[in-house]
Amino acid sequence: MAEFIDLVLLAMLALTALRIIFLKDLFAVVMLFGIYSFLSALIFVNLDAVDVAFTEASVGAGISTVLMLVTLAMTGRKEKQSTHSTILPLFVVLVTGAALIYGTLDMPPFGHPDNPVHQHVAPRYIEESPKEVGLPNMVTSVLASYRGFDTLGETVVVFSAVIGVLSLLGVRRTKKKDLESGLETHKVLHVVSKIIIPLVILFALYVQFHGDFGPGGGFQAGVIAAAAFILYALVLGLPKAFAVVGPKFLQWMAAAGVLLYASVGLYSMYKGGNFLDYNTLAADPIAGQHYGIIIIELGVGITVFAVMLNIFYAFGSQAERSNIQ
Amino acid sequence: MLEQHLTALPIILPLIAAPIALILGRSVLSWGFATLASGLAFLFSWQLLSAALSEGVISYAVGGWAPPWGIELRVDAANAFVLLAVTAISTLVLVYSKDSIEKEVKAANHSLFYTAHLLCLAGLSGILITGDAFNLFVFLEISSLATYTLVSLASDRRCLTAAFRYLVMGTIGATFILIGVGLLYMKTGTLNMMDLAVRIDAYDSSRTINTGLAFIMVGVSIKLALFPLHMWLPPAYTHAPSAVTAFLASTATKVAVYVMIRFIFTVFGIDHVFVDMGMGLILMALAVVAIFKCSYMATVQSNVKTVLAYSSVAQIGYMILGLSLVSVTGLMASMIHIFNHALMKGALFMAVGAVFYRVGSVDIKAFAGLGRKMPLTMAAFTIAGLSIIGVPLTAGFVSKWYLVTAALEQGNWTVAALVLIGSLFAIVYIGRILEAAYFQKLPESRSSENIKEISWLMLVPMWVLVIANIYFGVDTSLTTEAANSASEWLFQTNNILENNMVEGNSQEVSS
Amino acid sequence: MTEILAAACIAILVVMALALVRAFKSPTVYDRILGVNMFGTKTVLFIAASGFLMGRPDFLDIAIVYALINFIGMVAVLRFFEYTSPIE
Amino acid sequence: MDFLDIVSSILLLAGVFFGFSGAVGLFRFPDFFTRVHAASVTDSIAAILIIGGLLLQTSFDLNTAKLVFILLFLLVTSPTASHALAKSARHGGLLTLAETSPQDKQESAK
């Protein structure tokens, strides 16, 4: 059954990708990209990667699509006729694709339990991590503990993204006269959003702290919390959102999250272990792992929330500016 | 305590310093702080190099998890040597950038600039030190994102399109590396480079591994701007702020060359890459074309930054040529050239940035008569230019010398001759600029302008690099010792791994 | 019971496919949005049902995220039309 | 199959049926406003029925709470989205079938 669903979803994905190639209406392209993201997240669920699906749905279909829409609002909806020749790109793509197909021929068969991937390194994560780290969610164990350095890098990547966006766009405080932004005429939307937003923030907190036991964690929680505020800003307008959390504050928050993460590493060095060695954080190694993971997940959550919201602010304030002019 | 964590510090230090530099906010504060952090990283990497030279290899398990399960940081002579160059250049450029940036970047973005610089440094150090193939990708992206930001900070609008093109190419390159690493992982089940090396040999002829090798090579080639994939580099270097160009030209591509060396010599093994796949000939051909095509392009440009950017692509050709000779001397020539070229290009771009600071243009016409107005800057430019050409007593001579020696060792007269002919082009493009600076008069229209020597804050780092150029041209003991042990180390590990493979196979057969 | 769940999953997939076709090709922009929206809500139901089918129903969190993102996407689209004319 | 399973199957199948009819409506109805009507009404009923069917499969634990949460969420957001979309379409100048061809309508009324 899983294989059948997989096949149907893959077919839908292939059709969507093909359609995107030929569409000239960029709004439709972005909508289909949102669908593409949704579909690939479904495939991830189907292939047992629930944490990944969580992230892909909230990031790919949520944040990326919203950012693309805001960009389109400023750059226009129509793709003009290209003067480039299509022969060379097609040739490059065919060669690359042929190389990949050639590479697949010696691949281990799909889903076979004897594949090298399942024989080396991973068995320890599956068998030992519940004992060594003490969490039922192996993905969180590997993410936060075994490969905690990667995750620190990931947090820094997000942080560098906000540095880039802020240096390019900046967030300008909007003036009094354009307070009338937002979807003023949609009264039902106002009411419903105000009901939903607290629930979403509650859900984000649940995802943040339940990530050790089920799908979720700092990254997903940060994105969902940011999504709640983005909804608020979309419906009520940026100035009102600025009044709740200002862009300058978010900038500090983003930095603070990275520092919180890194400080766990420094503290473990001070305690005599290696960088990010959570075993040293408490007398009992398992408890130490717990403390370490909770703190670093919090750091990730804070940074991701602040960065995603600040990026949206930067795009949004640009859009409002170009709209006024 | 520091001794124990020496391996991790060059990454962690700039990584933690970056958010603090953002919080500091004020331009001067974050400048001082960033310089301090970078300087400390330089000191640590100096110690790291001496430790690596005496101990051979230093391994550090992040999080206390043993290598194939956790992420390993692994330092040997090769990466400690490149790391030393990267941190040194970063510190010097930061000192230099305080004045340079004031002219070229909006005041509101100054602390963002220093933050991005630190992030870029952290990314580059991470790429160099990590011993884990996926961790390398993460740090590659940190440094790339910071680089796109840095390039787009200039005030000229063309920096935006340059940065965008760089972003698209760079992301394609990174995704190719991701595909390649995925294919390797699929076949071996591991991401640790040493572990990969041991396990890849068991699958030597596998099509999946070969495809993975091809994708990693193409991806890294984009990042290091190997000839047909170099199109992003000239615009990016031309339109970025001068301090950024000085930093990137002397570090980013070098680090990518190191990644290529690491993958070829440690992960895949020489026999696999050069004998089975025949990559040696391809790399050599591309390198030779790069040297000639891009040296020629450099001679016909009118923007001096573009001239130097094309020259960089050509110089990368020399590095690839060295490693494609597959000998200890050839690899050593590559390593020396990575180091020396960082010194030369750093000094040259700093000098050009100084000219932009005073004159406001880097067109070759703007250099007319500057020999008198800015004597120290132009003297620095001249010496570094001579080093690019490869005049004796400069660092450039040393790297070319070893390259030619390596070619002659194998009786490869053609390559040796090509290297020497390539240098002739360098005489032309450096000569054009020097001619304008020393033998042309400052045009009447500009004589009223107050063009004078730049501040010592910009001159000192520039001259430190120039003196280093001369020093390493005269006293070659440090560079050759480090490069030689790096290159021998790489060949040694390669041999050990290949022997291991033979033993491992026989064990498998017997069991 | 598994058969019923499987049948339900397949049927939802068919509905999703129909919504997808609407999103591919539609008479007006609004129809496209409608198709995308319908695709989103059906996906939520699909995740919920397939979780029970696969025997691990504790992944309903993902369905919540889908519902949330779908709604935010719709609001973003509406906001988008405040800036640009929807008529092609 | 016990009683709850039978009820649950009936609910599921009914929900799927409504979902399917909504999708058909998306294609078969003549103008946008009728299509929005078809889609949004069936969306809600399908969500109620399918999630109701699934609720009977749970053993009243955290999953039940989550399902109820999803149901409430869909019941609030889905009609809101459809409403806002229709409103936006109206403001954007889209006309109903009756408005675009008044003659046809009068003729058919006779």
Place this chain on the structure above:
Amino acid sequence: MSFILDYYNYWVVVFLMMAGFYIVISANNLVKKIVGLNIFQTSVFMLYISMGKVTGGTAPIVVEGVTQYSNPLPHVLILTAIVVGVATTAVGLSLIVRIKRAYGTVEENEFENKDDAI
């Protein structure tokens, strides 16, 4: 037949990757390029997740009575890669906004003509 069953997943994923890659290198509009980049990367993620799947296995979160879990390591890698992807997208899109303001267009062939070579 088993050959196809073993590999069909990878083949479709390769097709998706190449569709994304084609959009990146052939599109003239910068926004579409970024969309292509995202599709390309998302498909690479699928390659990783496919290799982590074990037939008959279940999501790597411990439950009573299950011994066969899918491989958690690719999931971790891809979580990181998704974040990297969205970071790149954000920076790319903000570059596009600035390009639009500076050149008045986001079509590659149009702003190429507005500047001198390089």
